[in-house]
Amino acid sequence: MxxxxxxxxxxxxxxxxxxxxxxxxxxxxxxxxxxxxxxxxxxxxxxxxxxxxxxxxxGNARYFDSAFPSAHQWRLYENFREEACFFDIETTGLSHSRDDVTTVSLHRDGETRTLVNDPDPFVGDPLTREAVADALGDASLLVTFNGKRFDVPFLETTFDLSLDAPHIDLMYPCKRLDLTGGLKAVERDVGIERDRPDLSGYDAIRLWREYERGADESLETLVSYNRADTVNLRTLMDHVADALHDRTFAEFDAD
Known part of the structure; x- marks a missing residue:
């Protein structure tokens, strides 16, 4: 739609x-x-x-972000699909005032990039304020899962940024489709598969701690896990947009 x-x-x-x-x-x-x-x-x-x-x-997505009621902001996706940035962060805990961001992965234009909280990571790029601002600052549309409550406040607090681009937080349109629980649960419900379905956010914290103690393979696993989140967000957003289109508009769509 x-x-x-x-x-x-x-x-x-x-x-x-x-x-x-x-x-x-x-x-x-x-x-x-x-x-x-x-x-x-x-x-x-x-x-x-x-x-x-x-x-x-x-190409002014901000105008429509302000104009549409929040429950219908998913309708922006079809128009701004190609300019959308799908992103997800991993952290050392749940408090954006006390804990640290460890990795940020971003999927955009068919490519995935990961920023790592290390000045010289052997995988990915250094996680800096400038890198985050460059990666997200010019996006027409942000897509996350629970990002309005977690990812965005974490990045804004950690890097003293204002990330005010139009933002579809998939957790809310998923609820309209009776898809509840965390991202991994929703993925299972819609048939999105992962290479490592056993990993969770708690494992992301453990993997980072292992990397800090010298286990390079743990960072490789963490980055792979974080990158899968962002790629799967694109797949999930496509599914949600199609499902809400079918529920809302398909019977009237002559195309």
Whole structure:
């Protein structure tokens, strides 16, 4: 489902009004005519479409991030899929004020990069403020799992950054599909496989401690685990977007 299929960002247009428009065959901005709704709502929709076209042409995801209700921000994905950055962090604990970030993996443009909290890591690149800002600062769309509560606050606190790009936290749209639990549980439910399904966040802490004591192979395992998280986020986001499309819009989609 694309942004251009949506009317719900407009004040006075809720899910029922949007659905009524779709039922009348108005499934795209190109189909809209002002007399399809009341005068005031029609003017608002027309103004939104005009502004929306300008912002889409400019690749401005922030405009739509602000415009869409939070429950429907997943609709940004199809338009900004290729500019999305999928990322995940590993840490030494759960407190972003006391614990450290150990690795950050990012999957973007089909490539995966890992930053490691070591000034000269034998795998990956050094984890620095500049590297994080460079990797995430120009992303049109961030995709995480529980990143709004965990990954982003951790990085902002650790590196004194403001990561305010549009952000789809997959934990919430997954709940709309009755997919609950942590990322690994959701992956199992939708059939995403891992090379090392036995590893968990607790193992990530153990592996880092082993690396600090000189076990290089533990860092290799940790990086592999962290990178799998980000690659799987892309697969999961594709699944969730398709499933929510089917639930929300597929019956009206003529394509």
């Amino acid at each position: 694309r942004i251009e299929n949506s009317f719900i960002p407009v004040a006075g247009v809720g899910e029922r009004t949007e659905r009524r428009l779709w039922e009348r065959g108005i499934t795209h901005w190109d189909d809209f005519e002002r007399d399809a709704v009341g005068e005031t709502t029609g003017e608002r929709i027309a103004a939104f479409i005009e502004d929306g076209r300008t912002h889409l042409d400019a």
